[in-house]
Amino acid sequence: MNNKQDIDVINQYTGEKWYYSDIVKDHFFHPRNLLWERPKDESEYDAHGMVGSPACGDMMEMWMKIDPATARVKDLKWKTFGCASAIAATSMFSVMVTENGGLSVEEALKVRPQDVMLRLGGLPNRKIHCSVLADKAFQKIANDYFRKTGRFDKIVVEGARVIDPRLNITDKDIEEAVLEGAQNLEDVQKKLKVGVGASEEVKTEVEQLVRFYKDKYYG
Amino acid sequence: MKRIYLDYAATTPTDQRVKDAMGRFWTEEFGNAGGLYEEGRRAKENLRASREQIARAIGARPDEIIFTSGGTESDNLAIFGVSGAAKHGHIITTEFEHHAVLEPCQRLKKEGFDVTFLDVGEDGIVKPENVKRSLRPETILVSIMYANNEIGTIQPIAEIGKIIKEFKGGGAGYPYFHTDACQAAGYLDLNVNKLGVDLMTVNGSKIYGPKGIGFLYKRAGVKIKPQIIGGGQEMRMRSGTEPVALIVGLAKALEIAQAERVAESARLAPLRDYFVSEIQRRVPKVILNGHPAKRLPNNINISILDIEGEALVLYLDAKRISFSTGSACTSESLEPSHVILALGKPYEFAHASMRFTMGRSTTKEDLDYVLNELPNAVLWLRKVSPLNLEAGAKSMSHPEAFAGENLKVKAKSKSYK
Numbered sequence: 001m002n003n004k005q006d007i008d009v010i011n012q013y014t015g016e017k018w019y020y021s022d023i024v025k026d027h028f029f030h031p032r033n034l035l036w037e038r039p040k041d042e043s044e045y046d047a048h049g050m051v052g053s054p055a056c057g058d059m060m061e062m063w064m065k066i067d068p069a070t071a072r073v074k075d076l077k078w079k080t081f082g083c084a085s086a087i088a089a090t091s092m093f094s095v096m097v098t099e100n101g102g103l104s105v106e107e108a109l110k111v112r113p114q115d116v117m118l119r120l121g122g123l124p125n126r127k128i129h130c131s132v133l134a135d136k137a138f139q140k141i142a143n144d145y146f147r148k149t150g151r152f153d154k155i156v157v158e159g160a161r162v163i164d165p166r167l168n169i170t171d172k173d174i175e176e177a178v179l180e181g182a183q184n185l186e187d188v189q190k191k192l193k194v195g196v197g198a199s200e201e202v203k204t205e206v207e208q209l210v211r212f213y214k215d216k217y218y219g
Numbered sequence: 220m221k222r223i224y225l226d227y228a229a230t231t232p233t234d235q236r237v238k239d240a241m242g243r244f245w246t247e248e249f250g251n252a253g254g255l256y257e258e259g260r261r262a263k264e265n266l267r268a269s270r271e272q273i274a275r276a277i278g279a280r281p282d283e284i285i286f287t288s289g290g291t292e293s294d295n296l297a298i299f300g301v302s303g304a305a306k307h308g309h310i311i312t313t314e315f316e317h318h319a320v321l322e323p324c325q326r327l328k329k330e331g332f333d334v335t336f337l338d339v340g341e342d343g344i345v346k347p348e349n350v351k352r353s354l355r356p357e358t359i360l361v362s363i364m365y366a367n368n369e370i371g372t373i374q375p376i377a378e379i380g381k382i383i384k385e386f387k388g389g390g391a392g393y394p395y396f397h398t399d400a401c402q403a404a405g406y407l408d409l410n411v412n413k414l415g416v417d418l419m420t421v422n423g424s425k426i427y428g429p430k431g432i433g434f435l436y437k438r439a440g441v442k443i444k445p446q447i448i449g450g451g452q453e454m455r456m457r458s459g460t461e462p463v464a465l466i467v468g469l470a471k472a473l474e475i476a477q478a479e480r481v482a483e484s485a486r487l488a489p490l491r492d493y494f495v496s497e498i499q500r501r502v503p504k505v506i507l508n509g510h511p512a513k514r515l516p517n518n519i520n521i522s523i524l525d526i527e528g529e530a531l532v533l534y535l536d537a538k539r540i541s542f543s544t545g546s547a548c549t550s551e552s553l554e555p556s557h558v559i560l561a562l563g564k565p566y567e568f569a570h571a572s573m574r575f576t577m578g579r580s581t582t583k584e585d586l587d588y589v590l591n592e593l594p595n596a597v598l599w600l601r602k603v604s605p606l607n608l609e610a611g612a613k614s615m616s617h618p619e620a621f622a623g624e625n626l627k628v629k630a631k632s633k634s635y636k
Contacts (some may be wrong), residue, residue: 031603057567079604080603082527
């Protein structure tokens with residue numbers, strides 16, 4: 001991902017270089033499956049949803065059509081209020097679930113952000129959270145689809161669970177910290193600006209979650 | 220191919236005259252000003268001359284100039300210096316200061332100081348009566364920037380200086396008045412007596428001087444606790460071997476900037492107004508951030524609704540145009556511009572804020588080129604975006620999209636984190 005043709009963006013505050021691969025550039029300048037015009041009738045699509053990124057405030061809207069004959073994803077359209085990496089990652093995600101006849105919704109739910117990143121030729125570390133947005137948007141429309149088709153057992157709602165009751169820190173907070181680059185307990189404490197994990201018990205649980213989310217998003 | 224650089228508020232190129240003035244201080248005049256021998260004496264003499272040159276430019280005494288590594292250090296020295304010497308008390312500042320003032324104030328608040336963060340209103344200008352109302356017997360410091368770094372709005376520093384002087388009843392002592400004049404130095408009068416300030420921050424990198432150098436003006440008698448200690452340089456206020464080359468460059472840059480500021484302002488202000496009116500004519504839903512007239516002549520800050528800043532920066536970068544954005548996506552903390560939020564705008568306006576800052580090389584042709592490229596890029600990115608905001612929006616457009624999330628940005632404007 002560090003070859004010479006890459007766009008080289010320098011953070012105005014840190015001087016940190018951001019490298020975007022040629023594939024990211026291509027999907028940013030020529031996004032695939034973008035929804036050009038809003039459907040006149042929302043029922044044209046089998047599912048619809050909108051999610052926001054808690055990390056940076058980006059927003060994404062998605063629409064899906066399922067092929068009734070094969071039960072596979074026929075169309076996955078989207079719009080994004082977000083940066084280059086969010087646009088590119090969503091574009092690539094939409095390609096991955098619709099190419100070669102499309103994936104079933106269950107299969108598409110298994111596409112991980114790191115799979116998208118791999119196809120994109122990587123993203124700068126602090127831009128990884130952008131690739132997670134497409135994943136979340138798809139979970140949301142999958143739930144919408146399952147709800148509309150009466151398969152309630154398939155619906156997955158990511159709930160928050162309190163990990164440190166003293167500070168009311170939830171698993172979502174830790175997930176967010178990891179998405180922002182935290183590698184260990186100390187980093188999480190820094191990101192959350194509190195001394196999470198006062199007892200050994202809580203500390204162990206936080207460390208386990210950090211490992212879990214690191215594996216989920218970076219593994 | 221020529222690039223159109225419109226980020227002069229971020230940094231300026233070094234002026235050739237400044238570079239020439241610095242020329243002999245790298246290999247020939249390299250002495251340590253602390254040395255008693257010839258090389259040292261010459262360094263000391265050059266240091267003295269530069270200090271006088273700067274003092275003249277701002278109407279101060281030479282021993283009131285403390286050289287530092289730049290704006291951030293000067294701001295830190297002012298805030299931590301005053302609070303460190305006073306040990307406790309009340310501080311007044313604004314919501315939209317540069318982080319080099321804001322972060323020290325936030326830290327002091329955690330450490331037990333009482334800090335008032337003044338509202339800056341929709342126009343981005345502090346009301347002097349709000350300062351007056353906030354002053355208390357225990358107030359030790361008022362720190363208000365001269366011109367804002369993102370939206371360029373000019374603060375009524377002289378008026379506030381007068382209020383503080385009246386509050387003190389003609390006596391010396393607390394509260395001290397500090398202003399960060401980094402952005403103002405190229406365009407506004409820096410006379411410390413006219414402004415009525417006790418402390419003032421200026422740096423080289425915004426006025427066509429070298430980077431890595433700045434100074435803190437500290438009125439005689441103002442008590443601060445030094446933050447960098449060691450060899451006792453700079454009247455014991457800031458230790459470290461004086462970088463004579465950089466100091467000579469800074470003095471030259473400030474002299475030029477102050478000599479040319481009136482003519483340069485007169486040249487740039489009409490270009491600024493032209494750009495703003497043209498962009499609003501050519502592109503719908505473009506909001507000018509900050510007061511339209513009471514702002515630096517080189518500053519254009521607009522929110523182009525429904526699109527995100529980083530994406531536009533990259534689009535126009537490919538068209539050889541450089542500018543910056545207040546979008547969260549480009550900030551280290553992933554937080555949107557605190558300045559735009561301080562104006563009472565929802566976070567999407569900050570995410571969509573674009574700052575174009577002009578400088579000595581900027582021509583009308585440059586702006587016309589940008590005005591030609593910008594509408595197409597905006598049209599395209601609006602196709603990509605799912606948003607359709609109203610120009611006067613006060614709260615977030617789609618809070619439901621964040622349901623169950625621990626969002627940093629809150630649905631209502633003006634609160635985040």
